[in-house]
Amino acid sequence: MQPPVLKEIGQSHSREFYRAVVGNSIDLIAVLDEEGTYTFVGDSVTAVLGYVPEELVGVNALSLVHPADLPGVQLALAGLLAMRQTTIPHFRFKAKDGEWRWLECTGRNMLHNEHVRGILTSARDVTAATQLAYDNDYHQAYYESLFFEHPDTVFTLNQKGEFQQFNKHLQTLTGYSESQLLGTPYTSLLHPDYLDVGAEAMQKVWSGEAHTIEVAILTQEGTVKYVSVSVMPVYFRDELQGAQGIAKDITEQKSIQRENEKLSLVASKTVNGVVIMNPAGKIEWVNDGFCRLTGYDRHEVVGHIPSELLQGSGTDPKTSKRIRSKYESRKPFSEEVLNYRKTGEKIWFYIDVTPIFDQEGNLQNYIAIETDITEKKEAEEKLVKMADDLYKHNLDLQQFTYIISHNLRAPVANALGLAQLINKLPKETANYDAVVQKLQGSIEQLDIVVKDINQILSLRESGRVASREKVHLKQVCQEVLQQFNHEFELSGAQVSVAIDPSFSLLSIRAYLYSILYNLVSNSLKYRSDTRPLKLEVRAERDKRGFVLTVSDNGSGMDMHLVQHQLFQLYKRFHPNTYGKGTGLFLVKTQVQALSGKIEVESAPDQGTTFKIYLGAKNV
Amino acid sequence: MYNKVFIVDDDEVSIFLTEAILEAESFATECKGFLDAKTALQNLLDSAKGSSEDALPEVIFLDLNMPFLSGWDFLEALSPYEQALKGRCRIYLLTSSVDEQERTRAAGTSLVAGFLQKPLEDEWIMQLKESC
Known part of the structure; x- marks a missing residue:
């Protein structure tokens, strides 16, 4: 070329x-x-x-x-x-x-x-x-990915508020097709209740401010869905072009939230007390029920530990301790516990405590539900008291059956037999007079038993109604001992008294006297043959009141043999000594009438110690 | 007529009365009353074991309500020698008790031949004599 x-x-x-x-x-x-x-x-x-x-x-x-x-x-x-x-x-x-x-x-x-x-x-x-141009395409790809692949609904609106572009999620969310949505104003999706909220938000967007709102929409099927929508204005070269937004379906969250709101409404309105505590057991929130039950205002209890606030002197320390250790174990538990209102009034609570943990297993809260069971508890106490009374009455009945079948019946049987015998005997015989004498003896014995029964019955009755007076323990003791002075001297007994002169209590003087009289009399009666009597009477304070102790070094008893019968009526344990078998029975009855308790310790040929617990009620 | 009868009772009047009735009915040649149940028991055990020359009584009237050793305790102490006593010695409970529970308990005790209520009645004595 x-x-x-x-x-x-x-x-x-x-x-x-x-x-x-x-x-x-x-x-x-x-x-x-x-x-x-x-x-x-x-x-x-x-x-x-x-x-x-x-x-x-x-x-x-x-x-x-x-x-x-x-x-x-x-x-x-x-x-x-x-x-x-x-x-x-x-x-x-x-x-x-x-x-x-x-x-x-x-x-x-x-x-x-x-x-x-x-x-x-x-x-x-x-x-x-x-x-x-290449860079633009590149950015466009990113933008499109953000727009179309976003897991939430992404859309753009023109300045009239109509849908221009959106990803596929808008169709899933609303149930409308792409063609139904294109060019449709966003307001047509809103639930009527939320039109104002929507309009207000869009107002802000158009004035250049991005905004997030929660609204309800109506789907094509007519169901209500809750969405959280973030809408932001779009400018191009300083000119407002429209808006774009991201919408998230929060229907499920919303229903959980509503559930929570309902629950908290229930918690605040229930008659039970509801307490929410932090992991340290301090109160974060209480409901109105708690305030009504305890008399405390909410602000008075927040930051306090419920048990420190509500438990008091009458609360069983064992229950308190058990509750504390159950909190520490971080397991759900329930207890019945005696609490006190702000006014100091007693209130029994059934508490049900549940620890709440987060997903990692960290303790978040304790929730306690407290139910007022005061009435139930009081009824229970009455029932226990009634059962106790019935039990005592039953024991009494058994004792009286025994008295009637043996002690009352024995002299009657004798008298009957003797009377029959008299009929058969000729009057002139020596035997006849002996029989008449025995007949009289039997009738006298009958009289004694009848008097005993009368005494016991009247004692029981008066124990319930007799009025209490202030009694000085030492004074009563000395009066009793004086009665035996002559016998003490004769037998060469050593008597010691250790009672604080200030010890006094509300009691029935005659009973205390009778109790001491019987015990001292027994010590004298059953003293050892081989050594002079040492008798000690002392009183000490204990947490419930006083303990009166009478101990001797006498002939004693084998506790294995006598423990079940010692305080029963007409039981005797010393073959060679005169006794009717009523003394200790009366002692016990009188101690019980004073709401006290009697205990005995004894060993053969060593001595006997009686302890009489005189309860706090009488102090 | 029986040869030998024991009366075990802590009540002196009761023993007197029983003896008087038995005597009146010519119930036995020898009537022995024991105020202390322990002595009576020792006596019986010696005879049952053969360590004493004394023969066993053919009939025992045993009171129930006694201090230190009740009629029931007495029976319990005898129970190991039930075979030795059988056919030779009949034990009747003689008590003032009108307690139905004790009657029931007596019926369930094999050593007990009968439950009699004080005072002892002529009729019973006649019956007992007949079975001599």
């Missing part, structure tokens, strides 16, 4: 004129042959690509095109052979420094122009612009 020759030079302009114009053009002017080989390259190539024209002449332009762009360029060149002019799509071209440059190129078929005889190309470097 012939090298291109600029044959004709116009009259008005020199050859150099054209060369300078082409060479200084911003565009790169070149001429290719049909194969694409450069036949002419303008001087501007140096500014655009870094080559000098001579380097490129004779080189095939296609060899410098980026392989990925080559097909498009080849196609355009082939097209040029059939057309006059075409625009070649952007392609990358290797510059002198080895970098790729984006070129925008137009080609003009001038093969038939006798002056040119080639394809005239005019190219310009558009690398910067192409890069920008």
Whole structure:
């Protein structure tokens, strides 16, 4: 092929004129042959690509095109052979420094122009612009991903508040199809109750402020869903274009929240006391029921530990201790406990405590529900007292059955037998007088038993009703001992009294006297034959009142043999001593009438010790 | 007529009365009263074991309500010698008690031949004599 020759030079302009114009053009002017080989390259190539024209002449332009762009360029060149002019799509071209440059190129078929005889190309470097477009596409991809792939509903609104664009979740959320939603105002989805809230929020958005609201919407099926929507204004070049938003379905959360609200309403309105404590057991919140039951205001109890606030002197220390250790065990528990109102009034609570843990198993709260069981407890106490009384009465009945069947019946049987015998005996015999004497003896015995029974019965009755007076223990003791002074002297007994003169109590004087009298009398009666009697009477304070102790060094008893019968009526344990078997029975009855308790310790030939506990009620 | 009868009772009048009735009915040749149950028991045990020359009584009238050793204790102490006593010695409870529980308890005790209530009646004595 012939090298291109600029044959004709116009009259008005020199050859150099054209060369300078082409060479200084911003565009790169070149001429290719049909194969694409450069036949002419303008001087501007140096500014655009870094080559000098001579380097490129004779080189095939296609060899410098980026392989990925080559097909498009080849196609355009082939097209040029059939057309006059075409625009070649952007392609990358290797510059002198080895970098790729984006070129925008137009080609003009001038093969038939006798002056040119080639394809005239005019190219310009558009690398910067192409890069920008590329970057835009790149960002667009990210934006689209954010928009369409977002797990929540994403949408855009135009300035009229109509849906323009949205991801597929809006359809799932609302149940409407894409075509139903497009161009529809957002207000058509809102539940009527939330129209105002929506309008107010949008007002803010239009004034340039992003906003998040919770609203209810109506789906196509008519069900209500709760959504949290964040809406933000969109500006482009300082111009408000519309808004875009993200909506999240919070129906489930909302129902949990409503459930909680309901529960807290229940907690605050229930008649039971509800207490929420922190892990240290200190009160964080109490309901109205608690305030009503205990008489405390909420602000008075917050920060306190319930048991310290409510338990008092009457609370069983064992229960207190058990409650504390159950709190520490961090397991649910329930207890019945005596508490006190602010006024000091007693109130029985059934408490039910549940520890609350978070997902990691850390203790968050204790929740206690307190039920007032005072009435039930009082009824229980009455019942226990009644059962106790019944038990005592039953014992009494058994005792009286015994008295009647043995002690009363025995002299009657004798009298009957003797009377029958008298009928058979001749009056003149000596035996007759003996029988009459025995008959009288039997009737006297009968009289004694009847009197005993009368005494016991009246004692029991009066024990319940007799009024208490202030009794000095030492004084009573001395009066009793005085009665026996003569006998003490005769038997050479040593008597010691250790009672603080200040000890006094509300009691029934006659009973205390009788109790001491019987015990001292027994000590004398059953003293040892081999040694003089040592008798000690003392009183001590104990936590419930006083303990009165009477101990001797007498003949004693074998406790194994006597313990079950010692205090029973008409039981005797000393074969050689006179006794009716009523003394200790009376002592016990009198001690019981004083709400006290009697204990005995004894050993044969060593002595006997009686302890009488006089309860706190009488102090 | 029986040879030998024991009366065990802490009540002196009761023994006197029983003896008087038995005498009047010519119940036995020898009537022995014991105010102290322990002595009576020792006496019986010696005879039962053969360590004493004395023969066993053919009939014993035993009171129940006695101090230190009740009629029931007495029977319990005898129970190991039930075989030795069987057929040779009959024990009758003679008590002033009108307690139905004691009558029931007596019925359940094999050593007891009968439960009699004080005062002893002629009729019973006649019956006992007949079974001599």
